[in-house]
Amino acid sequence: MIGLATPLGDVLKMDIKTEITQLAQQAKRAAKRLAHLSTSVKNSALSYMADGLEAQKEKIKQENEKDLAYARSKGLSSAMIDRLLLNDKRIQGMAKGLREVALLPDPVGEVIRMWRRPNGLEIGKVRVPLGVIGIIYESRPNVTADTAGLCLKSGNAVILRGGSEAIHSNVCIAKILAESAQKAGIPEYAIQLIKTTDRQAIYEMLKLDKYIDVIIPRGGEELIRTVTENSTIPVIKHDKGLCHVYVDNEANLKMAEEIAYNAKVQRPGVCNAMETLLVHQEVAPKFLPPLIQRYRQAGVEVRGCEQTRAMVPEVKPATEADWDTEYLDLILSIKIVTGLDEALEHIARHGSMLSEAIVTENYTKARRFLQEVDAASVYVNASTRFTDGNEFGLGAEIGISTQKLHARGPVGLEELTSTKYIIYGSGQVRE
Amino acid sequence: MIGLATPLGDVLKMDIKTEITQLAQQAKRAAKRLAHLSTSVKNSALSYMADGLEAQKEKIKQENEKDLAYARSKGLSSAMIDRLLLNDKRIQGMAKGLREVALLPDPVGEVIRMWRRPNGLEIGKVRVPLGVIGIIYESRPNVTADTAGLCLKSGNAVILRGGSEAIHSNVCIAKILAESAQKAGIPEYAIQLIKTTDRQAIYEMLKLDKYIDVIIPRGGEELIRTVTENSTIPVIKHDKGLCHVYVDNEANLKMAEEIAYNAKVQRPGVCNAMETLLVHQEVAPKFLPPLIQRYRQAGVEVRGCEQTRAMVPEVKPATEADWDTEYLDLILSIKIVTGLDEALEHIARHGSMLSEAIVTENYTKARRFLQEVDAASVYVNASTRFTDGNEFGLGAEIGISTQKLHARGPVGLEELTSTKYIIYGSGQVRE
Numbered sequence: 001m002i003g004l005a006t007p008l009g010d011v012l013k014m015d016i017k018t019e020i021t022q023l024a025q026q027a028k029r030a031a032k033r034l035a036h037l038s039t040s041v042k043n044s045a046l047s048y049m050a051d052g053l054e055a056q057k058e059k060i061k062q063e064n065e066k067d068l069a070y071a072r073s074k075g076l077s078s079a080m081i082d083r084l085l086l087n088d089k090r091i092q093g094m095a096k097g098l099r100e101v102a103l104l105p106d107p108v109g110e111v112i113r114m115w116r117r118p119n120g121l122e123i124g125k126v127r128v129p130l131g132v133i134g135i136i137y138e139s140r141p142n143v144t145a146d147t148a149g150l151c152l153k154s155g156n157a158v159i160l161r162g163g164s165e166a167i168h169s170n171v172c173i174a175k176i177l178a179e180s181a182q183k184a185g186i187p188e189y190a191i192q193l194i195k196t197t198d199r200q201a202i203y204e205m206l207k208l209d210k211y212i213d214v215i216i217p218r219g220g221e222e223l224i225r226t227v228t229e230n231s232t233i234p235v236i237k238h239d240k241g242l243c244h245v246y247v248d249n250e251a252n253l254k255m256a257e258e259i260a261y262n263a264k265v266q267r268p269g270v271c272n273a274m275e276t277l278l279v280h281q282e283v284a285p286k287f288l289p290p291l292i293q294r295y296r297q298a299g300v301e302v303r304g305c306e307q308t309r310a311m312v313p314e315v316k317p318a319t320e321a322d323w324d325t326e327y328l329d330l331i332l333s334i335k336i337v338t339g340l341d342e343a344l345e346h347i348a349r350h351g352s353m354l355s356e357a358i359v360t361e362n363y364t365k366a367r368r369f370l371q372e373v374d375a376a377s378v379y380v381n382a383s384t385r386f387t388d389g390n391e392f393g394l395g396a397e398i399g400i401s402t403q404k405l406h407a408r409g410p411v412g413l414e415e416l417t418s419t420k421y422i423i424y425g426s427g428q429v430r431e
Numbered sequence: 432m433i434g435l436a437t438p439l440g441d442v443l444k445m446d447i448k449t450e451i452t453q454l455a456q457q458a459k460r461a462a463k464r465l466a467h468l469s470t471s472v473k474n475s476a477l478s479y480m481a482d483g484l485e486a487q488k489e490k491i492k493q494e495n496e497k498d499l500a501y502a503r504s505k506g507l508s509s510a511m512i513d514r515l516l517l518n519d520k521r522i523q524g525m526a527k528g529l530r531e532v533a534l535l536p537d538p539v540g541e542v543i544r545m546w547r548r549p550n551g552l553e554i555g556k557v558r559v560p561l562g563v564i565g566i567i568y569e570s571r572p573n574v575t576a577d578t579a580g581l582c583l584k585s586g587n588a589v590i591l592r593g594g595s596e597a598i599h600s601n602v603c604i605a606k607i608l609a610e611s612a613q614k615a616g617i618p619e620y621a622i623q624l625i626k627t628t629d630r631q632a633i634y635e636m637l638k639l640d641k642y643i644d645v646i647i648p649r650g651g652e653e654l655i656r657t658v659t660e661n662s663t664i665p666v667i668k669h670d671k672g673l674c675h676v677y678v679d680n681e682a683n684l685k686m687a688e689e690i691a692y693n694a695k696v697q698r699p700g701v702c703n704a705m706e707t708l709l710v711h712q713e714v715a716p717k718f719l720p721p722l723i724q725r726y727r728q729a730g731v732e733v734r735g736c737e738q739t740r741a742m743v744p745e746v747k748p749a750t751e752a753d754w755d756t757e758y759l760d761l762i763l764s765i766k767i768v769t770g771l772d773e774a775l776e777h778i779a780r781h782g783s784m785l786s787e788a789i790v791t792e793n794y795t796k797a798r799r800f801l802q803e804v805d806a807a808s809v810y811v812n813a814s815t816r817f818t819d820g821n822e823f824g825l826g827a828e829i830g831i832s833t834q835k836l837h838a839r840g841p842v843g844l845e846e847l848t849s850t851k852y853i854i855y856g857s858g859q860v861r862e
């Protein structure tokens with residue numbers, strides 16, 4: 001009798017494996033048809049999906065209430081509970097997002113370039129969907145609608161795996177989206193959500209390279225690590241954002257103050273917010289005290305190096321760990337540096353290579369910063385907060401990639417496509 | 432005493448781990464400097480590398496002789512031994528390849544596009560090196576020179592891991608390349624080769640995502656699988672090539688014969704050669720007998736479906752396994768199909784999605800084939816053999832990718848780069 005636990009466990013795991021494999025096979029079949037749908041069918045589906053969310057908002061709120069009740073019973077923080085919450089405004093926000101994606105140009109079918117070879121072959125490079133995209137995300141249920149919309153518009157089938165804390169909301173939203181899309185002629189299984197909250201489902205999914213073309217993890221470092229270490233499917237990573245602003249001794253200090261303030265305070269909980277401010281030692285005595293005063297008025301907890309604390313004693317001491325911490329909160333670490341070289345070194349060592357800025361009027365230092373900082377986005381005289389598909393004018397994004405392969409920076413519709421070569425011949429053979 | 436084996440084994444593995452980690456750290460440091468080298472320094476290094484190989488060709492042949500002797504003692508096939516062999520002509524070929532790479536445009540620093548936002552931000556997307564590239568390959572030692580040249584020109588540091596059968600040749604070539612490059616001002620450790628032939632080195636390498644930006648495996652299916660399953664580093668895969676030519680009932684049959692002959696016979700051992708010929712049932716009786724006759728004269732072993740064998744009885748029977756076999760040899764399987772739909776289905780099921788061709792004069796069928804075949808390269812009325820960086824006019828290639836992420840089709844200098852956004856502001860902050 002003692003041995004029973006293992007076989008039973010195996011049976012359950014086999015069920016999950018079978019279930020996820022079936023989902024992936026269905027997605028692959030749907031992807032074949034999705035790839036050839038006209039833009040107008042896809043846009044009409046996005047519009048149906050938006051209408052569906054609005055029409056069934058009471059149902060969504062009911063299901064969301066189950067998630068909220070569970071979260072409260074588990075004693076989750078009010079910030080976490082707020083992230084889970086869906087109200088009328090947020091549901092309308094999801095619908096609006098889908099309608100905006102409908103307005104974006106369709107990347108599929110775009111001929112990026114086409115040329116003729118000396119032997120007469122005409123070779124074109126055409127954008128095509130990636131195929132099946134697996135999204136693994138945490139917490140906010142609006143991600144379900146955002147990512148489903150972007151995947152659909154780019155002609156991809158999607159398999160969604162949300163967090164267990166939002167399972168009722170996610171199941172409800174995904175069902176509405178899938179049913180609404182089908183009304184417009186989208187194939188069944190184009191949008192699917194994994195209903196089991198068993199983590200085993202993630203591990204099974206990550207091995208299905210035969211059916212799934214790319215995995216996009218969105219969440220904390222642990223999730224990213226789990227996915228990277230276990231996936232045989234190519235991954236587009238959305239790592240942490242540990243961003244810096246370096247204020248040079250030749251900066252316009254008024255401009256520097258506005259940028260440094262904006263980069264920290266305007267929305268501290270996002271990946272492109274600044275976590276560490278680097279200030280040239282020559283301008284620090286003049287620049288820092290009024291800025292720190294302003295930070296404190298905005299409720300920012302300031303931690304600083306010894307030199308900073310010598311200038312403004314109320315500042316808490318920053319430890320080595322601070323330089324490597326993504327606060328995602330109203331906390332800032334400040335370091336005074338001897339110049340551009342030390343700033344570049346600090347960024348190379350501690351930055352997450354997402355969004356980095358210099359404030360300077362010096363041409364050569366601006367140019368060096370742009371060339372030498374190896375990040376997805378490098379700024380001169382602007383806030384790090386602009387690293388965003390919409391702000392770049394690329395349209396909605398599924399996230400911001402910190403890896404170098406395939407997509408770096410905002411991941412929008414174009415980054416959700418691959419390419420193929422099409423070759424028009426007239427009987428050419430190779431010599 | 433019995434316990435001793437394990438600790439000793441661990442010590443050895445620790446040594447390999449330390450060694451590979453050190454190599455990777457050195458490569459990362461070199462990559463930082465390589466990224467900012469001028470094109471002229473890189474081109475001069477490529478020229479020195481070519482000169483170095485030619486000047487030391489006797490030494491290379493001596494070292495190569497050690498590999499050949501070992502291969503003979505192991506009873507390797509003459510084809511395998513021929514792939515290992517380096518003679519004057521092949522060494523000159525490597526040198527010529529490096530000089531050709533010097534002539535290609537430098538992808539690094541290219542501004543792919545640049546635009547201005549309503550708020551005045553100027554955003555540019557710039558090509559930058561990937562960083563550190565790990566290449567894992569088998570057999571032919573000329574790959575050492577080819578890949579080192581392409582990685583250098585694209586501003587990347589490279590860590591080479593060749594097969595044990597070519598270890599003496601590879602060590603010798605890599606040493607010459609690295610020393611020659613340094614004479615031109617290339618940083619130390621820009622080109623490194625793993626000297627141990629212990630497979631453990633591969634596993635250690637695949638976990639160093641902190642230092643290595645991309646892994647490119649070149650070799651058989653087993654190697655590709657090992658890399659995919661064990662790598663936490665993004666991979667650019669070079670899978671097998673199982674390519675088809677479909678001869679439609681509306682084909683120009685003379686053209687179809689030349690293409691089908693060329694795709695199989697001109698160079699059967701490469702990934703873009705045809706493995707299976709699909710023929711519309713209406714034209715098969717007229718088309719196949721003379722073509723099969725011609726194949727047989729060229730020494731091609733033909734295996735066919737029942738219908739083919741009914742037409743030409745000398746043809747051997749093809750089994751189900753044949754449709755999934757990449758022969759890389761003078762062997763061909765032939766299947767008679769009822770039309771385009773069956774051909775598309777067969778290709779989707781058995782093709783490796785590398786290089787697929789239709790021969791037809793029918794506009795609608797040509798267009799359907801181009802759209803519906805989900806391969807890296809899709810041809811109308813031309814041989815599958817053109818899938819190649821040089822034939823496409825893209826210059827030398829490091830291989831041909833069959834994956835959809837980052838690079839699909841020939842992987843040349845452009846595919847060995849990433850991008851970053853550079854943003855010029857004048858004090859912009861986010862509202």
